Amino acid sequence: MAKIDDVAKLAQVSKGTVSNVFSQKRPTSNEVKERVLRISKQLNYVPNHIARSLVTKKTMAIGLTIPHGNFFFSAFHTQFINGVILEASYYGYRVLLDMIPLQKVQTPFLSSYPIDGAVVMRPTTNDERIHLMASENIPFVTVGRVMNPTVLNAYSVDNDNQAVSYHICKYLIEKGHRNIMFLNANELMTVSIDRKEGFIKAMEDHHLHVEDHMIHHKPDLSSNVYMDYGYEETMTTLGKLGKGVTAIIADDDRTAFSALNAMKDLNLKVPEDVSVFVICGDLSMMVQSNPSLTSMDLQPSELGAQSVRLLMKQLGVLPNDFQRNVIIQSKIVERNSCSTLGNLVK
Amino acid sequence: MAKIDDVAKLAQVSKGTVSNVFSQKRPTSNEVKERVLRISKQLNYVPNHIARSLVTKKTMAIGLTIPHGNFFFSAFHTQFINGVILEASYYGYRVLLDMIPLQKVQTPFLSSYPIDGAVVMRPTTNDERIHLMASENIPFVTVGRVMNPTVLNAYSVDNDNQAVSYHICKYLIEKGHRNIMFLNANELMTVSIDRKEGFIKAMEDHHLHVEDHMIHHKPDLSSNVYMDYGYEETMTTLGKLGKGVTAIIADDDRTAFSALNAMKDLNLKVPEDVSVFVICGDLSMMVQSNPSLTSMDLQPSELGAQSVRLLMKQLGVLPNDFQRNVIIQSKIVERNSCSTLGNLVK
């Protein structure tokens, strides 16, 4: 591999000049620039990324921490990651996929973490990854509200999750539903807390009582019913217990799918018997199912892009306006899975 | 951030010794090791990854090239990526998510690529990413057979795709089906070529004629019917054209889902009227659908792990036995979506 000295020698300039041609941190005359570039191509030279990093102290990479373990991407994750990669590459940044190491890192591998910043997906209450970032002084942006008591003023992007569930609930109430089952995300995730609040608030604002059977939480990843979440809840609440639920709000497409299957087994029709609302699903799955699923679009790829932009502000790549929290708009996309209840009696 | 010199000074050893304690490339006395480690912890010192890379010429990162653009992960991808990350972290390697840059890299960002090797997912015929790797001399492993005419002897992991479709087809034929529709992957992917051959071979081995309506290919990513693949094909072939298909083989869970929807709209029952076989789907989706879906398990996470292991052999991390191609076993998982045809008449 050709080095900067080789190019400098052949182009008859100093290595400082060659450096400037590539980094564009200082102007160079066109004549010299052209010659350097020509020689570089000829020698197949490109600056060594590592050597550059050593002196600039920038790795030009950001970490993307995703939930670890036996984890499955939903449509939300996929689109989010797409947004991150695209936006990062726009600023010349690479994306390092990043999990919390399951076992402790072995000493021979131990070293500093070669990223300039990180995007932390879906923090939990008192998230250990966030502690790590904060203590290592790595700039980071979370997707979802941070609730670590020791970490204040974190940068984050998020939907207004309280509003999300509030509006969904309101939407259903206005269609005449008053017995709504909410299949919420995992209890530890900050989003689920906000959404629960929004749900309750909407109910109370409409003078409806929130009963126990109305709110469920997705079990832990490690749980063996994790993949089935939505099925049992639907079977039990709508079937065995006969709670008279007329509408279901599902946390994601997978959950909706499970609920839909349960209703098929219960011989319940959507939306005639039960309305279904999906919070953030895979477009194709929602459009293709029959009926197509009414949903709340959380704009995951926009969340991804904005989280990178917020990171760039911390890194000084973008001018920092010190706005620490970005809220991404969400909006209801009406399809055919929610119906108006005929008899609007109380 | 503390540096190696700070630790050396405080521990009253040379920096070479400190280096050895962390890299474990040379033995150190327990007494010294313990002292160095203690001081390091005290100063919060860890070796600088970049500086180490500069001299060792290893970045301890591998690239994972995924299809770019408006792309959606199927269950296959998710599990595959899980396998890669887990196995890579086992050897102390990090994973750089890697897409072909959509626009040409701008000069100020131009530099060498900081990875030691790469895993290339699902190569196409004459894949440009593979050309890039080969010309840059970056060790790589493909997942799926390489068909670039200029790239010989590439390392790859794969299922025996010809056998995969052969066995599926044979399985269905032995259940009495002779009019089978195969919703294959994209035509440009090497897997689809192999699978098509296997399908045809199985048909011919059983003296069945392969007709035009039997083999379809997933459209290009850019196509606006990409997400719907399976729906139209099913509607047209089983509905409008009335070709008398009794079994469908779907390339992935999404495709199966579309086909299932089409059949619902056509008032066709699975498996009574039509049998459905999924090549590699999301477990939960297959188990939860009604009926649960019979499928071929391709072991995606094992593919991921093995691809990393093959890379490690090229990088000298693992002893190299020069076996360039690893075949991962696949096996049929019978569930309830395939039925035996009653009348086994020709």
Place this chain on the structure above:
DNA sequence: TTGTAAGCGTTATCAC
């Protein structure tokens, strides 16, 4: 087993 010192390939500083 440990210390010494020469790199690794850049960029940054300071002259000119």
Place this chain on the structure above:
DNA sequence: GTGATAACGCTTACAA
């Protein structure tokens, strides 16, 4: 606008 030269923080012969 360009050239010399000292960092950047580590590993690795080689010597002891």
